[in-house]
Amino acid sequence: MVKIHERKFVSVDPEKCVGCQVCEYICAWTKEKAFNPLKSRIRVVRLNPLVNVSLTCRLCEDPPCVAACPRDALKQSDADGTIIVDEDKCNGCGWCIEACDFGAITLHPDKKVVFVCDLCKDKPDGPQCIKWCPEEALDLVSTDVLAQKSRMASTKKLLRELLKAAPTA
Amino acid sequence: MWYGYAGRILIVDLTTGKTRTEPLNEDYAKKYIGGIGLGMRLWLDHTPPGVDPFSPENALVLATGPTSGSIWPTGGNGHAIVAKSPESYGISESLSHGSFGAELKRARYDAVIFKGKAEKPVYVWIDDDSVQILDAAHLWGKSPQETEDAIKEELGDFYIRVASIGPAGEKLVRIANIMNETSRAAGRTGLGAVMGSKKLKAIAMRGTNDVKVAKPDEFLEFVKEFHERMKGPATKKYRTLGTPENVLVHNALHCMPTRNYNNAHFEGAERVSGELLNERFVAKIIGCSSCAMRCEHVCVVKEGPYKGAMSRVEYEPLWALGPYCGVDRLDAIIKGSEICNYYGMDSISAGVIVGFAMDCYENGILTEKDMNGIEAKFGNHEALVKLLEMMGKREGIGDILAEGVKIAAEKIGKGAEKLAQHIKGVEVTGYDLRCLKTAALGYAVSFRGADHNRHGSYAFDVKGKFNRLKYEKGRAKFVKDIEDVYTIIDSMIVCKFSRGTYYKELEDFAKLYTIVTGIETTPEEMRLKGERINNLARVINVREGFSRKDDTLPWKVMNYPVPDEGPSKGAYVSQEELNMMLDDYYEVRGWTRDGIPTPEKLKELGMDDLTSIVEAKIKRN
Numbered sequence: 001m002v003k004i005h006e007r008k009f010v011s012v013d014p015e016k017c018v019g020c021q022v023c024e025y026i027c028a029w030t031k032e033k034a035f036n037p038l039k040s041r042i043r044v045v046r047l048n049p050l051v052n053v054s055l056t057c058r059l060c061e062d063p064p065c066v067a068a069c070p071r072d073a074l075k076q077s078d079a080d081g082t083i084i085v086d087e088d089k090c091n092g093c094g095w096c097i098e099a100c101d102f103g104a105i106t107l108h109p110d111k112k113v114v115f116v117c118d119l120c121k122d123k124p125d126g127p128q129c130i131k132w133c134p135e136e137a138l139d140l141v142s143t144d145v146l147a148q149k150s151r152m153a154s155t156k157k158l159l160r161e162l163l164k165a166a167p168t169a
Numbered sequence: 170m171w172y173g174y175a176g177r178i179l180i181v182d183l184t185t186g187k188t189r190t191e192p193l194n195e196d197y198a199k200k201y202i203g204g205i206g207l208g209m210r211l212w213l214d215h216t217p218p219g220v221d222p223f224s225p226e227n228a229l230v231l232a233t234g235p236t237s238g239s240i241w242p243t244g245g246n247g248h249a250i251v252a253k254s255p256e257s258y259g260i261s262e263s264l265s266h267g268s269f270g271a272e273l274k275r276a277r278y279d280a281v282i283f284k285g286k287a288e289k290p291v292y293v294w295i296d297d298d299s300v301q302i303l304d305a306a307h308l309w310g311k312s313p314q315e316t317e318d319a320i321k322e323e324l325g326d327f328y329i330r331v332a333s334i335g336p337a338g339e340k341l342v343r344i345a346n347i348m349n350e351t352s353r354a355a356g357r358t359g360l361g362a363v364m365g366s367k368k369l370k371a372i373a374m375r376g377t378n379d380v381k382v383a384k385p386d387e388f389l390e391f392v393k394e395f396h397e398r399m400k401g402p403a404t405k406k407y408r409t410l411g412t413p414e415n416v417l418v419h420n421a422l423h424c425m426p427t428r429n430y431n432n433a434h435f436e437g438a439e440r441v442s443g444e445l446l447n448e449r450f451v452a453k454i455i456g457c458s459s460c461a462m463r464c465e466h467v468c469v470v471k472e473g474p475y476k477g478a479m480s481r482v483e484y485e486p487l488w489a490l491g492p493y494c495g496v497d498r499l500d501a502i503i504k505g506s507e508i509c510n511y512y513g514m515d516s517i518s519a520g521v522i523v524g525f526a527m528d529c530y531e532n533g534i535l536t537e538k539d540m541n542g543i544e545a546k547f548g549n550h551e552a553l554v555k556l557l558e559m560m561g562k563r564e565g566i567g568d569i570l571a572e573g574v575k576i577a578a579e580k581i582g583k584g585a586e587k588l589a590q591h592i593k594g595v596e597v598t599g600y601d602l603r604c605l606k607t608a609a610l611g612y613a614v615s616f617r618g619a620d621h622n623r624h625g626s627y628a629f630d631v632k633g634k635f636n637r638l639k640y641e642k643g644r645a646k647f648v649k650d651i652e653d654v655y656t657i658i659d660s661m662i663v664c665k666f667s668r669g670t671y672y673k674e675l676e677d678f679a680k681l682y683t684i685v686t687g688i689e690t691t692p693e694e695m696r697l698k699g700e701r702i703n704n705l706a707r708v709i710n711v712r713e714g715f716s717r718k719d720d721t722l723p724w725k726v727m728n729y730p731v732p733d734e735g736p737s738k739g740a741y742v743s744q745e746e747l748n749m750m751l752d753d754y755y756e757v758r759g760w761t762r763d764g765i766p767t768p769e770k771l772k773e774l775g776m777d778d779l780t781s782i783v784e785a786k787i788k789r790n
Binding site: 032 | 238239240268378380381399400452453455461465469
């Protein structure tokens with residue numbers, strides 16, 4: 001069993017994301033052989049031209065979606081933390097959708113059951129959205145690595161400020 | 170079974186409120202591809218000759234391309250709009266990207282034709298098969314952005330895509346745009362005013378269907394290849410400094426029209442350079458749906474009188490609102506561009522109109538009283554901002570300027586015509602045609618009036634392939650060839666910024682078209698489609714009364730040589746030289762000396778159904 005802080009999920013760097021939706025297209029293609037963002041397990045939000053992010057399942061600990069399901073149709077994989085949907089049990093009631101803070105689990109437009117990111121487990125090279133992102137804005141990370149990245153980024157910023165303040169030789 | 174195409178078109182009659190769908194004409198799809206080609210062919214069927222652009226009879230056609238809605242980089246997201254232009258009174262087409270075109274295709278339409286005129290303001294809500302004409306009284310007067318937000322709110326879906334007009338389109342400002350997603354515009358030639366004349370405020374779109382291509386595996390491989398190409402040198406400019414890089418390049422060559430064509434060189438260029446723009450103002454570079462080469466430089470003003478202004482900035486609007494008006498402040502240019510987006514006006518034409526007004530003011534043709542107390546000297550950024558606002562609202566002098574330079578000059582009189590720099594009524598763009606003579610031909614014959622986007626023949630001059638100061642017979646062939654590629658680009662609807670990634674040009678387009686639609690197409694057949702679409706546009710203009718007399722250049726280009734000391738000094742285009750250009754071009758095109766396609770040419774291109782239009786004109790002459 002993978003410990004929560006070692007569990008890897010698809011995360012976006014908002015600084016790099018340009019809102020191009022390539023991740024949506026390739027996700028829907030990979031999973032459903034359809035060009036249709038409504039069938040994507042990762043969705044782009046552009047609130048303003050300056051704010052673009054791409055969001056998908058973050059494999060929460062004690063996932064609220066699983067807890068919310070009245071039919072026990074959802075469970076979390078012990079192996080990798082992904083959410084597994086039992087399509088026979090799911091009746092599309094939408095409680096899990098309400099429970100998710102990230103809008104990561106949604107109703108499938110044709111099947112009328114919910115669907116969610118499975119990290120492209122069946123693909124040897126992993127999540128296709130990461131592979132295709134033209135801006136390299138997506139990454140498969142654990143919370144540990146995310147924290148490391150944030151620490152590095154803020155330290156780099158500090159370094160830049162220091163260099164600015166330093167007298168030029 | 171259709172691939173790429175949805176296989177049907179929607180016809181919305183705003184007069185009767187009735188809507189219906191028709192199957193897509195397979196012959197049209199094969200001959201005219203989609204986008205502007207298909208759009209113009211449908212427009213011709215749905216609009217009688219000689220109608221006023223603001224008449225209900227002028228159909229407004231919205232079209233997608235065969236790759237719209239797919240993951241094809243830049244192609245997945247585009248849409249084209251076609252109608253008769255209230256500036257040129259000839260055919261107008263315009264393109265925009267973003268996400269709107271993809272949504273239209275997913276709703277399963279290749280084109281939507283808006284006919285007639287609504288009694289009161291409406292918007293059309295297309296939700297897959299359901300089409301509703303809804304009241305827009307509460308949206309009238311709002312900017313495109315406000316309209317888009319309000320519609321998403323009331324229809325209750327944030328992912329709905331909207332194309333709309335602003336106050337300028339409502340007030341029939343002849344340079345009005347049709348805007349989508351804040352800063353994307355179907356600009357030039359005033360299509361927003363045509364939409365306004367129909368009292369059509371907006372088109373809201375939701376499509377939920379899958380888009381299918383004929384050969385998906387090959388297609389994905391090709392997409393992958395283009396993603397790689399897009400990381401290469403062909404797109405570097407757009408991904409880094411962006412088109413504003415041109416400012417210093419054009420200025421060094423003395424080919425940047427400055428102060429309404431009084432100069433070809435701007436002493437303040439360093440202060441409005443692309444380099445400075447990126448250093449000080451670019452906050453984020455964003456991308457359109459399905460694109461792999463984000464280019465949209467979103468600029469924000471952080472301090473000073475224009476603090477808070479935000480707009481996308483490209484070379485052309487920067488040039489028009491800056492050097493063309495003698496303005497050397499980037500913050501004012503960004504503000505000006507934001508105002509144009511707010512009212513929904515073409516920022517190139519808007520800048521050229523202000524430059525024209527400033528020239529009239531400096532020459533005493535328009536007095537301070539005429540200008541409502543504005544000291545409209547070149548370089549006065551406050552005057553620029555004020556005049557743009559007044560144009561958007563049609564207030565004071567803005568009411569006359571909103572007609573575009575050609576009609577405004579006719580109304581003003583007193584020799585203002587000589588200061589109005591336009592071709593076929595459409596304002597010039599940022600290439601000095603006095604000293605870029607291959608470009609001069611491209612501009613003179615462009616079917617939508619003064620424009621760099623119908624040919625791109627400036628590249629031959631700017632990059633030094635030809636002697637840019639002297640026209641030589643034989644160049645028309647190059648202009649024709651690039652025109653024919655550009656009509657393919659705009660009918661497939663791929664972004665012109667990506668044109669350099671089509672290394673094998675016709676071969677790449679033919680392959681793309683084949684694997685998407687399943688209609689086997691050779692490079693030569695592709696070339697023919699491009700040529701056919703140019704001939705179609707010409708036939709339409711001929712039907713609307715155009716001929717050789719309209720293929721001309723602005724007054725200053727032909728009568729006011731470049732005065733600046735430097736590489737372009739003394740350059741201008743004489744009547745004799747223009748005659749030579751046109752003779753050369755018509756011969757290469759297989760048109761008459763009067764610039765009319767011959768029936769033989771049309772038959773050769775498989776356009777037998779249109780020969781009667783040209784036969785009537787040729788006989789009369």
